[in-house]
Amino acid sequence: MSGTDLRIQKTYAALTRAFTDLLKAKSFEQITVKELCDAAIVRTATFYNHFSDKYEFADFVIRDTLQRYHRSDEDLSSLSGQAYYEKLISDALTLLENNTDLLRSLASDSMLWSLSEVIRSSMHDELLVHLIDDKSAGHDLAAEPELLTEFIIGGLEQTVRWWFTAPDPIPAATLKEQMLSSVLRLIF
Secondary structure: OOOOOHHHHHHHHHHHHHHHHHHHHOOHHHOOHHHHHHHHOOOHHHHHHHOOOHHHHHHHHHHHHHHHHHHHOHHHHHOOHHHHHHHHHHHHHHHHHHOHHHHHHHOOOOOHHHHHHHHHHHHHHHHHHHHHHHHHOOOOOOOOHHHHHHHHHHHHHHHHHHHHHOOOOOOHHHHHHHHHHHHHHHHO
């Protein structure tokens, strides 16, 4: 969004703030585009010039949050081996933990597909490259890099779904510790 016109940035920021505030009071399904626009002081026509519906907007909010996180976490690309995987899992779960209210509000049946797709698209290629590099470096992986990539991402997707929808999920620190331990057993 940084290369976007300043007026558009301000519109997106106002919509995102209003969306986050509305999600504190009601479920995603209960929020209407008109209500969102009224709260953000943005014309409904302006909203529809940028987004086809509230689902596309929610997807934008999730992706924007992830992009801002990735820009602030440049250290990950310079790591390799076990340190890479430790930071990848730890940072991914920290991102979820830091945005729990927003993501839990969006973790309804209608938005679970979007959360899963964001996880998949943000991690797949980079994780696969690291696994291929580790195999080339002589690490004895539990499976082929392509299969491990799918297994790890699928496990993270399902774990996130469970964690956000469980009535009494385990503490975030425990989740982080157990996920990291499980993933590292598969790789090293």
